[in-house]
Amino acid sequence: MNAFHGLWNKEWKMTQVYHFILISLSILVIALSYWGLADDGLEFVLIPTGFLMILHMFYLPGYLLYSFAREGRMLHAWLHSPQSIHQLTLVKFLNGLLFSILSLMIVSGFIYWIISEIQQLQGYMSDIGKMLLWMNFHSVLTAIYFGVFLYLLWSLRHFLNKIMGGWSWLITLVSFVLFPILLGWFQSSNLYVLLTKWGYMGVEMPTIENKLESIQMAEASMAMGVHAGTYLFHILLTLLMYFLASYILDRKVEV
Numbered sequence: 738m739n740a741f742h743g744l745w746n747k748e749w750k751m752t753q754v755y756h757f758i759l760i761s762l763s764i765l766v767i768a769l770s771y772w773g774l775a776d777d778g779l780e781f782v783l784i785p786t787g788f789l790m791i792l793h794m795f796y797l798p799g800y801l802l803y804s805f806a807r808e809g810r811m812l813h814a815w816l817h818s819p820q821s822i823h824q825l826t827l828v829k830f831l832n833g834l835l836f837s838i839l840s841l842m843i844v845s846g847f848i849y850w851i852i853s854e855i856q857q858l859q860g861y862m863s864d865i866g867k868m869l870l871w872m873n874f875h876s877v878l879t880a881i882y883f884g885v886f887l888y889l890l891w892s893l894r895h896f897l898n899k900i901m902g903g904w905s906w907l908i909t910l911v912s913f914v915l916f917p918i919l920l921g922w923f924q925s926s927n928l929y930v931l932l933t934k935w936g937y938m939g940v941e942m943p944t945i946e947n948k949l950e951s952i953q954m955a956e957a958s959m960a961m962g963v964h965a966g967t968y969l970f971h972i973l974l975t976l977l978m979y980f981l982a983s984y985i986l987d988r989k990v991e992v
Contacts, residue, residue: 756800763843764843
C-alpha cells in the first residue's frame with residue numbers, strides 16, 4: 738500500500754499540470770458557451786458543450802501519452818523500479834481515469850442543468866439522464882480501449898527502437914493505421930457476428946418514445962442497447978493488448 742501511495746504521489750506531481758490545464762479549459766468552454774450563447778437560446782449552449790463532452794473520450798489517451806512521454810526521458814530508471822510493471826502502469830491508468838471522469842461529470846452536470854432549463858424538454862429529464870449516463874459510460878470505455886491501444890504502440894515503439902532505430906516510428910505509425918483497418922474488417926465478418934451478437938442489453942426511454950408516438954412516429958424507438966458479446970469481445974481484446982504491451986515493456990525493452 739505504501740508503494741502504491743508513493744507511485745501515486747509521483748504520478749500526481751509529474752502530471753498535475755495536464756489535469757489542471759484540461760479541466761480549466763473545460764470550465765472555460767462552459768463559461769464562454771453560456772455567456773456567449775444563452776441569450777440566443779439555451780439550446781445553442783448544448784452545441785459546444787455537447788462537443789466538449791464527446792472530446793472527453795480523448796482525455797485519458799492524451800494523458801497516457803503525456804505521462805509515458807515524461808517517463809521516456811528516464812526510461813531506465815522507471816523500468817528498473819522495484820515495483821512490478823503492472824503497478825507502474827495501472828497507477829497511470831487510474832490517475833488519468835479518475836480526473837477524466839471528474840472533468841466529464843462537470844461537463845455532463847452542466848449539460849443536464851441546461852436541458853432542465855429548456856421548457857420543452859422538462860418532461861423528459863429522466864430519459865435524458867439515462868441517455869447522458871449511457872453516453873458517459875461508453876465514452877469512458879472507449880477512452881480505456883484507446884488508451885490501452887496507445888500503451889501497446891508506445892511499448893512496441895521502444896522495443897523496435899533498439900532494433901530499427903529511427904525507423905521504429907514508421908512501423909509504429911503503420912501499426913496505428915493498420916490495426917483499426919484489420920479490426921474493422923473482422924467486425925464486418927460473419928464470425929464476429931456469431932461471436933458477439935448475443936445477450937442484448939438495452940436502456941429504454943419511454944417518455945421520449947411516447948412523444949414520438951404522439952406525433953405519429955410510432956415505429957421510432959429511442960432504446961439504446963448493446964450486446965453482452967460485444968462487451969466481452971472488446972474487454973478480452975483490451976486485456977490482450979494490455980498484457981502484451983506490459984510483456985514487451987517488461988521483458989523485451991532493454992535500457
